[in-house]
Amino acid sequence: MAEINEEGVNFESPYDGTQSLLTPEKSIQIQNAIGADIIMQLDDVVPTTSKDDKRMEEATYRTTRWLDRCLGAHERPNEQNIFPIVQGGLIEDLRRLSANLHLERKVNGYAIGGLVGGEEKKDFWKMVFLSTNLLPCDKPKYVMGVGFAVDLVICCALGADMFDCVFPTRTARFGCALISSGQISLRRKRFRMDFEPIEKNCSCSTCKTYTRAYLHQIVSTEAVSCSLLSVHNLNYQMQLMKGIRESIKVNKFPEFVQEFMTNMYPDKNYPQWCLDALQSVNIELK
Amino acid sequence: MDPTQFSVVTGDKSNGIPPTNGPRLGSLKHSNSQVVTPAFMYYTKYGSVPYISREVFEKIVPDDQALFNFPLPTCLSFYQPLKEFKRGLNSFVGLEKYLSCCSINDYAVDTPQGYNKKDNVAIKTKCGNQLINHEKYMDIIEVFKPTMYVTLSISDINLDSSPSAIEKSVNISNRLFKSCLERHHQSEVLKQSCVIAPIQGGYNVQERIRSAAFLSEYHNDILGFLFDGFFTDGTIVEEIPSDLILPVIDKTMEYLPYDKMKIIFGAWTPSLIIDLINSGVDMFDSSFPYITTERNSALIFDYNLKYKNESIIMDISNCETDKNVDNLNEYEICLTNTSHFEKFVPIKDSCTCLTCKKHTRSYIHHLLVSNELLGSILLTIHNLHYFNQFFKDIREVLTNANSN
Numbered sequence: 001m002a003e004i005n006e007e008g009v010n011f012e013s014p015y016d017g018t019q020s021l022l023t024p025e026k027s028i029q030i031q032n033a034i035g036a037d038i039i040m041q042l043d044d045v046v047p048t049t050s051k052d053d054k055r056m057e058e059a060t061y062r063t064t065r066w067l068d069r070c071l072g073a074h075e076r077p078n079e080q081n082i083f084p085i086v087q088g089g090l091i092e093d094l095r096r097l098s099a100n101l102h103l104e105r106k107v108n109g110y111a112i113g114g115l116v117g118g119e120e121k122k123d124f125w126k127m128v129f130l131s132t133n134l135l136p137c138d139k140p141k142y143v144m145g146v147g148f149a150v151d152l153v154i155c156c157a158l159g160a161d162m163f164d165c166v167f168p169t170r171t172a173r174f175g176c177a178l179i180s181s182g183q184i185s186l187r188r189k190r191f192r193m194d195f196e197p198i199e200k201n202c203s204c205s206t207c208k209t210y211t212r213a214y215l216h217q218i219v220s221t222e223a224v225s226c227s228l229l230s231v232h233n234l235n236y237q238m239q240l241m242k243g244i245r246e247s248i249k250v251n252k253f254p255e256f257v258q259e260f261m262t263n264m265y266p267d268k269n270y271p272q273w274c275l276d277a278l279q280s281v282n283i284e285l286k
Numbered sequence: 287m288d289p290t291q292f293s294v295v296t297g298d299k300s301n302g303i304p305p306t307n308g309p310r311l312g313s314l315k316h317s318n319s320q321v322v323t324p325a326f327m328y329y330t331k332y333g334s335v336p337y338i339s340r341e342v343f344e345k346i347v348p349d350d351q352a353l354f355n356f357p358l359p360t361c362l363s364f365y366q367p368l369k370e371f372k373r374g375l376n377s378f379v380g381l382e383k384y385l386s387c388c389s390i391n392d393y394a395v396d397t398p399q400g401y402n403k404k405d406n407v408a409i410k411t412k413c414g415n416q417l418i419n420h421e422k423y424m425d426i427i428e429v430f431k432p433t434m435y436v437t438l439s440i441s442d443i444n445l446d447s448s449p450s451a452i453e454k455s456v457n458i459s460n461r462l463f464k465s466c467l468e469r470h471h472q473s474e475v476l477k478q479s480c481v482i483a484p485i486q487g488g489y490n491v492q493e494r495i496r497s498a499a500f501l502s503e504y505h506n507d508i509l510g511f512l513f514d515g516f517f518t519d520g521t522i523v524e525e526i527p528s529d530l531i532l533p534v535i536d537k538t539m540e541y542l543p544y545d546k547m548k549i550i551f552g553a554w555t556p557s558l559i560i561d562l563i564n565s566g567v568d569m570f571d572s573s574f575p576y577i578t579t580e581r582n583s584a585l586i587f588d589y590n591l592k593y594k595n596e597s598i599i600m601d602i603s604n605c606e607t608d609k610n611v612d613n614l615n616e617y618e619i620c621l622t623n624t625s626h627f628e629k630f631v632p633i634k635d636s637c638t639c640l641t642c643k644k645h646t647r648s649y650i651h652h653l654l655v656s657n658e659l660l661g662s663i664l665l666t667i668h669n670l671h672y673f674n675q676f677f678k679d680i681r682e683v684l685t686n687a688n689s690n
Contacts, residue, residue, distance in 0.1 A: 192366070192367055193370055195367075195370075195371055205341050209340060209341075209380040210380050211371075213367045213371065213378070214333065214367075214378055214380070217333070217363060217364060217367070218332045218333070218334065221332055221412065222331060222332045222334055222336070223337050223662065223663075224334040224336070224337060224338065224339050226659055227337075227339050227342070227659075227663070228339055
């Protein structure tokens with residue numbers, strides 16, 4: 001459905017087969033019209049699971065060439081910020097190269113892209129850490145596509161500042177609610193007689209009014225359930241990020257991570273990649 | 287706490303004898319809640335207004351005065367959990383502070399006929415038909431604890447129903463009414479709940495009268511009457527001609543006590559709603575705005591209401607400017623129509639709803655064609671607001687007529 005060449009990305013409509021070419025210039029023209037504060041360069045992304053190192057190298061260099069075309073086409077530089085995207089797949093040298101090339105451009109923040117595409121977590125965290133280490137301390141670093149609670153906490157530990165993900169709302173539409181010990185699927189029969197809120201002490205409007213039993217009744221049938229669970233899941237994630245910020249302010253981030261991980265893994269069966277990632281920034285889990 | 291009471295506030299009482307027909311203002315009171323009629327119940331599916339959480343509903347209807355209708359086909363599955371929950375249906379679905387009514391049919395969807403067995407009524411749920419007798423039904427009502435409920439009945443009658451089917455529906459419904467009422471009187475839990483008597487008889491005036499006359503004998507035991515059994519397919523109610531239904535309503539009305547609430551459910555057009563109000567109907571439901579939303583349309587009709595010769599007269603003067611739009615009917619515009627692609631205006635200029643204050647037709651068009659849930663949410667906000675305003679205006683005309 002999409003074909004990539006130096007000029008841009010050629011999309012084919014799944015409806016009528018018509019072609020439309022998205023060039024770096026066109027992508028910025030559209031984003032200038034939309035008017036968001038942060039806009040993204042068009043990048044050439046190769047799946048991290050790809051074995052084609054040559055293609056990965058081409059994509060890494062092309063991403064920087066497209067970055068320059070995007071910056072050149074930007075018509076509202078005083079109002080909108082283009083974030084370059086660090087690419088390079090899982091190849092350390094390419095990641096380093098991509099970050100270093102982008103560092104030469106005058107921008108207000110950076111994205112770390114091309115991850116969360118099915119790669120192993122032990123590779124994922126290393127690429128995040130490598131990238132955050134190369135990018136400047138005084139600019140925001142945005143890891144694209146991260147939305148699982150554990151990933152958010154670990155990436156923050158590794159020096160990331162911003163995230164975006166469809167996860168909390170998409171999983172809500174599938175009937176899943178996020179809670180401090182992970183997540184629950186309200187479709188499950190065991191919630192039929194459960195008259196507790198999704199999570200006790202949760203401050204969201206859904207938990208103040210509705211029981212798991214009622215949500216169980218409507219999850220697969222009523223659109224309202226999507227709204228109610230989205231409200232809860234977004235509140236969950238906002239509270240999580242707030243907790244991270246507050247703990248950093250009072251110099252208690254390691255304690256926060258410990259408490260968070262204890263809730264997620266009460267039997268202390270922490271995934272190895274989490275232990276490794278946290279160890280790299282001197283956080284030891286008990 | 288007293289159970290709910292209905293009283294007629296105004297009507298034509300020129301000669302001292304209250305007439306049976308004619309538009310009137312009424313008041314439905316239950317502890318701190320009051321709903322002034324003519325009004326409508328908010329249609330729900332599985333305990334919620336479709337697309338709208340209670341939290342959003344409060345923004346559309348800021349005062350707490352609302353009455354919700356819970357059709358059994360989408361609420362029956364709540365019975366088991368509610369038996370254990372014990373606090374009733376309203377509380378379970380998050381609508382504790384509002385009034386509620388339980389009814390037998392889902393009046394906004396198409397429902398297949400039949401499958402009833404003697405005095406067992408087939409409730410058509412998404413998990414198949416469930417046969418309910420009056421004992422089971424009253425068990426359910428005792429657990430649901432609604433403010434009011436329609437007694438169990440056979441009402442799957444439409445324009446094509448045979449005389450014998452109509453006769454049978456009257457016989458069984460009358461019998462079921464008596465059984466439910468007996469059980470109601472014995473029930474301690476239902477002291478706070480009121481009974482609505484469903485009048486059957488299809489389009490056969492004689493049968494309607496037979497049903498109405500029978501039920502009217504119990505007028506001291508009931509809060510109101512429901513004109514039931516006119517259709518089985520909720521999505522085609524708008525197509526039922528007024529000259530078929532109005533004479534039946536008018537004739538039947540003569541056999542009903544004046545001071546009881548008269549209810550009719552279904553997506554009748556605004557014009558027919560006015561006719562029905564003129565015939566003395568007090569209460570409707572929000573099937574019409576729901577069905578409008580379901581076909582991606584928004585209510586926009588301009589109306590002018592007058593009170594003349596003891597009735598309300600509505601002029602519809604549509605000034606919808608986009609002449610190229612092929613409107614479905616005079617009440618609405620379809621927002622998936624490509625003519626709205628670059629219309630950077632609200633659905634309705636003068637509308638004060640949340641949707642019209644913030645969003646353009648172009649944006650809603652975009653949401654709807656991309657199948658985004660928010661499209662239906664924004665449409666529901668507008669359509670409910672518009673329908674609500676329509677009824678407010680009707681009440682205002684009646685209030686003014688009364689004070690003159």
